[in-house]
Amino acid sequence: MASSSMVVLVVGYLLLVSLGSSNAQLTTNFYSNSCPNLYSTVKSVVQSAINKEARMGASLLRLFFHDCFVNGCDASLLLDDTSSFTGEKTAQPNLGSVRGFEVIDQIKTAVEKACPGIVSCADILAITARDSVVILGGPTWNVKLGRRDAKTASKSAATNNIPPPTFSLSQLISSFANQGLSTTDMVALSGAHTIGQARCTNFRSRIYNESNIDASFAQTRRANCPSSTNSGNNNLAPLDLQTPTHFDNNYYKNVVNQKGLMHSDQQLFSGGSTNALVQTYSSNPSRFNSDFISAMIKMGDIKPLTGSNGEIRKNCRKTN
Template sequence: MATSLFSRSILSLALLVLVMLTGSTTAQLSTNFYSRSCSKLFPTVKSTMQSAINREKRIGASILRLFFHDCFVNGCDGSILLDDTSSFTGEKNAAPNRRSARGFEVIDNIKSAVENVCPGVVSCADILAIAARDSVSILEGPKWEVKVGRRDARTASQSAANRNIPPPTSNLNQLISSFSNVGLSTRDMVALSGAHTIGQARCTNFRARIYNETNIDSSFATTRQGNCPRSSGSGDDNLAPLDLQTPTDFDNNYFQNLINRKGLLHSDQQLFNGGSTDSLVRTYSNNPGAFNSDFVSAMIKMGDIKPLTGSRGEIRKNCRRVN
C-alpha cells in the first residue's frame, strides 16, 4: 500500500515537472490557437496588411524585417514594438533599429482592428508573426500556416538588440554564428537572407561596399554611387532597392543578383564569395521552388525562438507599452 502510494506520488511529481517544462517550450504554439477565441483573426490581419501594402509596397518588407529583429532579441515576444519612456529603454533606438526599423503604425492599426473583433485575446507578438507571413504572400511569395499562441514581453533589451542582430558589415562566419546562436542553421540563414528580394537599404549601410569592395559588378556600383555620395553624413538616408530587378516582388532574383556580384550589402554578397554557401545560392537561383520551401521552413523555425507561452508575459492592450 505504502509502496503504491509512493509510486503514485513520484508519478504525480514527474507529471508536474513535465507540465512545467513543456510550458516553457514551443509546444503550446499551434496554427489553431485562436480558432475559438478569435476566429476572425487571420482575415482581419490580412485585410489590414493588404491596405497598408496598397498604400506603400515597401511596408511589406519593413514588417518582415520587424519580425526578424524581434525574434533575434530574446525570442519572438513583441519586445521590439515597445516605445522608450522616461523609465523604460526599449529596442527601437538600438543601432540596427534606430532610424531604420519602421512599420510600427501598421502593427498599431492591425492591433486596433483585431481588438475590435476580439478584445484582449491576441498578443502583439502573434500579430507581428501573422503580418510578416501576410506581407510575403501579398507580395507574391509563398504561403504557410503561422503557429500562434505567443504572449507579449514586459521587458526589452537594447543591449541584446545591439549584440544579436547581425549588421550589414558581417562576414560569412559572423552570419553563420549569429544565426546558430538562436538555433538556426546555415541553410536557414541563406534562405532567410532571401527576404532581401524585397525592401530597400539606406546609403549608410552600403556606402563602403559600392566604393571600396572589389567583388562587385562595376556598373552596378556606379549606378548605386549616383544616389549615395562617398562622404559620410551626406545622403546617409538615401535609399536603394536590395533587389535591383523586382524590389517589390518576393521571388528568387536576390540570389541571381549575388551570382552576378550585385548584392547591395556586404553581408549579402558574403553568401556568394567563394565560401561554403555558394552552392545554396546557386540552388536557390536556379530553383525558386527550393528557395520558397526552405524559406517557409526557416520562417516557421524562427517563429519558434523562445516564445512566451502559458502564463508568462501578457496580452498587451497597446503594442507600444506594457499594460
Template sequence: MAFSSTLSAWAISVLAFAVMVSVGIANAQLDANFYSTSCPNLLTTVQPVVQSAVNTEARMGASLLRMFFHDCFVNGCDGSVLLDDNSTFTGEKTAFPNNNSLRGFEVIDQIKTAVEQACPGVVSCADILAITARDSVVALGGPTWNVLLGRRDSSTASLSAANTNIPAPSSSLSDLIGNFSNQGLSTTDLVALSGAHTIGQARCTNFRAHIYNDNNIDATFAQSEQANCPSTSGSGDNNLSPLDLQTPTQFDNNYYNNVINMKGLLHSDQQLFSGGSTNALVSTYNSNPTQFSTDFVNGMINMGNIQPLTGSNGGIRTNCRIAT
C-alpha cells in the same frame, strides 16, 4: 510490504511528475490553431489591414517582415521591438539597426486595434507580428504557411541586445553564421531567410562601404549605386536603393541571381557568394525557386520559435507600444 508500498508511492510520484512535465512542454509549444476558439476570426482580421498597407506602399511589406526578424533576434519573438521607451527602460527602437530605419509601427497599431475590437485582451502583439510577416510575404507574391501561435508579450525590451544580436550589413560570412547559430538557426536558415532581401530597400549608410571599398562587387553596379550614395559619410545617408533591382516589390528568387552576379547591395548579401560554404545553397536557390520557397518557409517557422514566452510567462498587451 512497507518497502513495496513506498516503492509504489515513489513510482506514482515519478509518473505524476513526468505527466506534469509533459503537459508543461505541450502547453509551451506553439500551435497554428491556438486562437481557434478564443479568436476564430483572427487571421481574417489581420490580413485585410496588411493588404491595404501593402497596396498603399509596396515597400511596407518588406518593412513589416523585417520588423518580425528584428523582434525575434532580440531575446526571442516577444513583441519587445514594439515597445516605446518609458521611465524604467530604453526600448529597442533607437538601437543602431532600428533607429530611423525600422518602420511600420503604425500598421501594427491598426492591426492591434482591429484585433482588440474582435477579441479583447486575447491576442499578443508578438503573434500579430508573426501573422503580419506571413501576410506581407503573401501580399507580395511569396509563399504562405501556417503560422504557429501562442506567444505572449514581454513587458520589457533591451537596447543593448538589439545592438548586439541583429546582424549588421557589414557582417562577414563567419559573423552571419555565428549570429544565426546563436539563435538556434542553421546555415540553411541564414541563406534562405536572406532571400527576404528580394523585396525592400536599404539606406545608403548601410551599403556605402560595400559600393566604394569592396572588390567582390560588379564595377558597373557599384558605379550606378554611387550616383545615389555619395562617398562622404553624412551625405545622403538616408537615400534609398532597392535590394533587388529587377523586381523590388515582388517576392521571388531574383536576390540569388543578383548575388551570383556580384550585385548584392549589402556587404553581408555578397558574403553569401564569396567562395565560402554558402555558395552551393545560393546556386540552388537561384536555379530552384521551389526549394527556396520551401526552405524560406521552414526558416520563418524556425525563427518564429526563438524563445517565445508561453503559458503563464509574459502577458497580453492591449497597446503594443506600452508595457503592462
C-alpha cells in the same frame, strides 16, 4: 520501491513537459474559437498598407525578424521607452531603420475591435510577416500562434543580437546559430532581401571599397550614394535590383552575379560554405520557398512567452 520509481517517473515527465512547453503551446488554431475573424482582420489592414506603399511589406516582415532575434518573439521591439527601461527602437540596428509601427497600431486597433484582449502583439507580428510575403507574391504557410507579449525590452540585446550588414559569413552563421537557427535557415531567411530597400549608410562601404562586386552595379549605386558620410546617408536603393516589390528568388541570382547590395548579402556567395546553397536557390525557386517557410516557422519558435508569462497588451507600444 514502487513508490520511489513512481516519483522518478513523475519528475521525469514534468521535466519533459517543462522542456517542451515553450514551443508546444504554439498552435496554428490557437484563436480559431476566441477570435475566428483574426486572419481576415489582419490581412485587410496589411493589404491596405501595401497598396499605399509596396515597400511596407518588406518593412513589416523585417519587424518580425528584428523582434524575434532579441529575447525571442515577444513584441518587445514595439515598446516605446519608459522611465524604467530603454526600448529597442533606438538600438543601432533599428534606429532610423525599422519602420511600420503605425501599421501594427492599426492592425491592433482592428483586432481589439473584433476580439478585445485576446490576441497578442507578438502573434500579430507573426501573422503580418506571413501576409506581407504572400501579398507580394511569395509562399504561404500556417502560422503557429499562442505567444504572449513582453513587459520589458532591451536596447543592449537589440544592439548585440541583430546581425549588422558588415558581418562576415562566419559571423552571420554564428549570429543565427545563437538563435537556434542553422546555416540553411540563415541563407533562406536572407532571401527576405528579395523585397525592400536599404539606406546608403548600410552599403556605402561595399560599393566604394569592395572588389567582389559587379563594376556597373557599383557605379549605378554610387549615383545615389555619395562617398562622403556627410550626405546621402538615408538615400535608398533596392535590395533586389530587378523586382524589389515582388517576393521571388532574384536576390540569389543577383548575389551569384556579384550584385549583392550589402556586404553581408555578398558574403553568402564569396567562396564559402554557403555558395552551393545560394546556387541552388538561384535556380530552384520552389526549394527556396520551402526552406524559407521552414526557417520562418523555426524563427517564430524562438523563446515565445506562453501560458501565464507576459501579457496580452491592449496597446502594442506600452505595457498594460
